[in-house]
Amino acid sequence: MSDSIAAPNGAVPLDRIRYDDRGLVPAIVQDYLDGTVLMLAWMNRESLAKTLETGDTWFWSRSRQEFWHKGATSGHFQRVKTIRYDCDCDALLVGVEQIGDIACHLGERSCFHRIDSPQAGESPPLPPPADTLSELYAVVRDRRERPAEGSYTNKLLAGGDNKILKKIGEEAAEVVMACKDDDPDAIASEVADIFYHVLVAMAYHRVELREVYRKLQARRR
Numbered sequence: 726m727s728d729s730i731a732a733p734n735g736a737v738p739l740d741r742i743r744y745d746d747r748g749l750v751p752a753i754v755q756d757y758l759d760g761t762v763l764m765l766a767w768m769n770r771e772s773l774a775k776t777l778e779t780g781d782t783w784f785w786s787r788s789r790q791e792f793w794h795k796g797a798t799s800g801h802f803q804r805v806k807t808i809r810y811d812c813d814c815d816a817l818l819v820g821v822e823q824i825g826d827i828a829c830h831l832g833e834r835s836c837f838h839r840i841d842s843p844q845a846g847e848s849p850p851l852p853p854p855a856d857t858l859s860e861l862y863a864v865v866r867d868r869r870e871r872p873a874e875g876s877y878t879n880k881l882l883a884g885g886d887n888k889i890l891k892k893i894g895e896e897a898a899e900v901v902m903a904c905k906d907d908d909p910d911a912i913a914s915e916v917a918d919i920f921y922h923v924l925v926a927m928a929y930h931r932v933e934l935r936e937v938y939r940k941l942q943a944r945r946r
């Protein structure tokens with residue numbers, strides 16, 4: 726459970742945060758659109774205050790013992806969208822918009838490497854985003870770029886709009902029927918089908934899923 730750090734009356738509960746004996750609190754930085762975990766860094770009370778004041782991320786560098794304004798040297802700033810603290814107030818979750826689409830320590834979109842794969846230790850250029858839909862979209866886009874033997878996605882893409890849109894129509898009707906039947910499991914299954922087919926249509930027309938997320942975020946009230 727986490728709470729937003731900016732209280733409704735504008736008062737910021739900086740003193741509610743539990744800093745450790747070095748005066749630091751860990752801040753996990755996430756892409757605000759798809760939840761990709763970008764980095765873990767540390768803030769102290771002052772850097773958190775600067776972050777809240779400026780809307781950019783400010784950390785405390787443990788190695789240099791000084792403030793670290795993310796992006797100040799590279800131009801790849803992180804614009805803060807939300808800051809949350811967890812229920813025991815000793816960790817921060819910072820949702821950011823990446824300026825320049827590069828935001829981690831080393832200049833990748835996200836610098837987390839898998840340790841559970843044969844390529845462990847190697848640097849994947851674009852680690853999969855955190856949410857299932859984004860991950861699936863990455864696979865669909867990859868099929869478009871590098872067609873795979875026996876791929877259903879490639880069959881759809883090869884058929885173009887005629888094939889893809891026909892499937893979307895069919896799947897939409899199946900969602901309707903599942904809802905009419907009030908069958909939660911069937912609804913989930915049919916919605917999964919339509920999500921997938923819509924992603925194929927988007928890949929075919931080269932629309933980024935992040936742009937859909939951006940529209941949804943812009944409508945948040």
Ligand SMILES: N=c1c2ncn([C@@H]3O[C@H](COP(=O)(O)OP(=O)(O)OP(=O)(O)O)[C@@H](O)[C@H]3O)c2ncn1[C@@H]1O[C@H](COP(=O)(O)O)[C@@H](O)[C@H]1O
Nearest residue numbers: 861864865868873875876877878879892895917918921922
């Ligand atoms: N999520 C899906 C997914 N959801 C649904 N489908 C396919 O969509 C079709 C659903 O349509 P229907 O229920 O009408 O079944 P159908 O009658 O066989 O369909 P038709 O081929 O006759 O049109 C089925 O063939 C499903 O297998 C999917 N196919 C693929 N994926 C994902 O896409 C990724 C890439 O798949 P490939 O391109 O096949 O490698 C996979 O790893 C999956 O994660």
